[in-house]
Amino acid sequence: PGETSVLAGLYGPAEAKVSKELPDRAALEVLLRPKVGLPGVLERSREQLLRQTCEAVVLGVLHPRTAISLVLQVLSDAGSLLSCCLNAACMALLDAGLPLTALFCGVTCALQPDGTILLDPTARQEQEARAILTFAIASSERKVLMATTKGSCSVEEMQQCLATAQRAATTIFQFYRDSVRRRYSK
Amino acid sequence: RTVEPLEYYRRFLKENCRPDGRELGEFRTTTVNIGKCLCSITTADGSALVKLGNTTVICGVKAELAAPAVDSANKGYIVPNVELPSLCAERFRSGPPGEEAQAASQFIADVIENSQMIVKEDLCIANGKLAWVLYCDIICLDYDGNLLDASVFALLAALKNVQLPLVTINEETGLSEVNLKQKNPLIIRKHPVATSFAIFDDTLLIVDPTAEEEDLATGTVTIVTDEEGRLCSVHKPGGSPLTGAKLQDCITRAITRHKEIKKLIDKVIKSITPK
Numbered sequence: 082p083g084e085t086s087v088l089a090g091l092y093g094p095a096e097a098k099v100s101k102e103l104p105d106r107a108a109l110e111v112l113l114r115p116k117v118g119l120p121g122v123l124e125r126s127r128e129q130l131l132r133q134t135c136e137a138v139v140l141g142v143l144h145p146r147t148a149i150s151l152v153l154q155v156l157s158d159a160g161s162l163l164s165c166c167l168n169a170a171c172m173a174l175l176d177a178g179l180p181l182t183a184l185f186c187g188v189t190c191a192l193q194p195d196g197t198i199l200l201d202p203t204a205r206q207e208q209e210a211r212a213i214l215t216f217a218i219a220s221s222e223r224k225v226l227m228a229t230t231k232g233s234c235s236v237e238e239m240q241q242c243l244a245t246a247q248r249a250a251t252t253i254f255q256f257y258r259d260s261v262r263r264r265y266s267k
Numbered sequence: 268r269t270v271e272p273l274e275y276y277r278r279f280l281k282e283n284c285r286p287d288g289r290e291l292g293e294f295r296t297t298t299v300n301i302g303k304c305l306c307s308i309t310t311a312d313g314s315a316l317v318k319l320g321n322t323t324v325i326c327g328v329k330a331e332l333a334a335p336a337v338d339s340a341n342k343g344y345i346v347p348n349v350e351l352p353s354l355c356a357e358r359f360r361s362g363p364p365g366e367e368a369q370a371a372s373q374f375i376a377d378v379i380e381n382s383q384m385i386v387k388e389d390l391c392i393a394n395g396k397l398a399w400v401l402y403c404d405i406i407c408l409d410y411d412g413n414l415l416d417a418s419v420f421a422l423l424a425a426l427k428n429v430q431l432p433l434v435t436i437n438e439e440t441g442l443s444e445v446n447l448k449q450k451n452p453l454i455i456r457k458h459p460v461a462t463s464f465a466i467f468d469d470t471l472l473i474v475d476p477t478a479e480e481e482d483l484a485t486g487t488v489t490i491v492t493d494e495e496g497r498l499c500s501v502h503k504p505g506g507s508p509l510t511g512a513k514l515q516d517c518i519t520r521a522i523t524r525h526k527e528i529k530k531l532i533d534k535v536i537k538s539i540t541p542k
Contacts, residue, residue, distance in 0.1 A: 125366055126373035133504040137486065183508070212381075214501070224508030228488075232381050233499045236518050243511050 084159035089169035091177045093149030101148060106141030108148045113166065116155045127163060131170055134217050134227045140180040149179070160204040161189040163215045163229065168253065175261060184220040185227075186253040189213060190242040192234050198245050214242045218250040273483055280467060287477070292520060294475045295320030297528070299420065299535055301428045313429030313453075317421040320477065321411035326421035327404050328429050332443065335391065335398040343390020343398035347375040347405065349418055355410040367414075374502060375405065375418055378491050382459040382499035385426065389454050393436050397443055401429070412477040415489050415502070419461040420528065427536055429453045457493045459500075460528045462521035464488045466507050474520060488514070490521040494529065 094107055101108050111132040113124045135151065151173060153166050167187025174181060191202035191210035199206055207213055212232030219226045225243065234242075279286050289295070300316040311327035335342055349371040350364065364372075379385060390399040403425065405418045430450035436443050465476035465484035476484060486507040491500040498518065503509070 122369045122373045122376075125369035129366055129370040130504045133486070137507060219508045221508070222510070224510055225503065225514060226508045228501045228503040228514070230381065230498060230501045231377060233383070233493065233497045235497050236515070239498055239501065239518075240511060240515065243514070247511075 084157055085161055085165045086156040087162070087165045087169040088154045088156055089166075089173035090152045090154075091149070091173040091179075092152070093177070093179070094144040094147035095150070097146060097148035102146045103141075105145050107139065107144040107146075109136050109139065109141065110148060110150045111135065111170075112150070112152045114152070114154045116158060127166065130163070130227055130229060131166060134167065134185060135170060135174065137226060138181045138183050138185060138219070139174065140182060143180055158204070160207050161201050161215075163187060164189040164201070164217075167215075167217050167227075172257065172260070175257070176264075182221075184254065184257060185217045186220075186250050186257070187215060187217050188246040188249045188253070189215045190246055192232070192238055192242065196238075198238075198242055200245065200249050212238070214239065214246075216243060216246045218247055220250075220254055223247040223250060272479070276467075276480070276483055280473075285473065285480070289475075291473045294524065294527075295477075297420075297531060299424050299531065301424050301535055311425075312431070313425045313427075315421050315424030315428060317417050317424065319413055319417045319420075319475065321409055322407070322413055322417050323409040324405060324407050324414070324417040324421045326406075326418070326425040328425045329402045329404075330429065330431055331400045331402065332392075332397055332434065332445075333400045334396065339387070340395035341391045341398075342387035344387070344400045345376075345379055345385055345390075345403065346400065347379065347403040347422065348372055349375060349405045349407075349414075351407050351410065351414075355407045370504075371405075371414060371418060374415060374489075374500075375403075375422060378419060378459055378461070378500050379422075382457045382491065382493050384423070384455055384457050384459055385453065386456060392434050392443075397434065397436060399431065401426075410478060412479070412481045413463050413475050416461045416463050416475070419459060419491065423455075423458060423460070424532060424535070426453055426455055427532070457499075458529060458532070459491045459493050460521075460525040461489055461491045461500075462517070462524045464490075464517050464520075466509065468507075472513065472517065474524075488517055490517055492518070492521045492525045494525065496522050 097108050109132055111128045113128050164187030171185050191199040191206055192212040194211050212234040214230045217227035298318045312330045313328040316325045349368050351368045432450050433446040434443050464472050465480050466486035489502040493499055
């Protein structure tokens, strides 16, 4: 959303290295490359979040002993980077035609100092915000697949952000549908 | 148990209890050792050893002096580093830190930042010239699940134990003088406590998972609360989807756990403070 853009490339299911293969399911690997510099600890923790989110939706048991690699390259960062990565990852999974149990989308909420909730904040709004919450919402029953918070907030505020995020998820899923339709309608 | 671990666990979970005899909402025995006499690290400025059942985590804090960054001249640094050496569990190999260690380090850094446990401005000695750097090394000695809870607890206990010597800057020479005789304890503003849950089969939530339970779980949630009941961090790295109500349930349990841990820490601090 806005100027933040992430390029996602998905490779798989392909042959896995013997050291990495799992006997009963596909081994998922996520690589996140920042725009400048080498991947650091922050990228590693983001990769872990993305990997476990994808593992929850991808039906790995249909492709045992294979590897699925997802490479994300950050092209520009103007706020809400993590949810942009989540959306890119999901669309890549869709495009590759991998079997999924559900779709997911990433939504970022920023809690401003005066208490208002802002969706998809820009970099400036993120800095001014009291807390930033990122959720990955699944398409089935709008359940929470992944949650991360930065900054502290009260429990009620978190629930409010969650409800707002779930409502926003509907819009994003509609966007998924439109994009896929456009791609395959030719 | 070795052939069909999931089925073995399912049978226990149906009765609402776990193989080691705990209830679903029960924590393992928590013990903490703080300070130079009880804890092993004598070269560190602050140290703590935490045992959560079998999971053992030791944290050492060293304070050093450095020049602050150009863009934040009145802020010091806190650098947490989580290590999972190969002696703690057979799945960890020696070499560069694996993904789990790096993700844990990032998590701890986020918790410190989010909870404002230590305000970086407190670490500054002279604007633009000198500030404290706190290197927090968290090393896992025995990994039996629930690393994040134990690490956060160890960090908190170690920081409460840190005594910083008074540093003054000599106006004429511009050099710093360290007064080792006069020591002040670190100012800790908030006390965050982490509570981890494991999700089984999309429905069941168990608290304080062991390593076996973590492997079998379909997802994990970690919630960090501070004493005012505010959420410092909600960390749910993927795994089975949860409804908002279930998440609320976890948060309520986390707040209860916080009170227990706070009492434990206060008790231990009081017992080692010299009169």
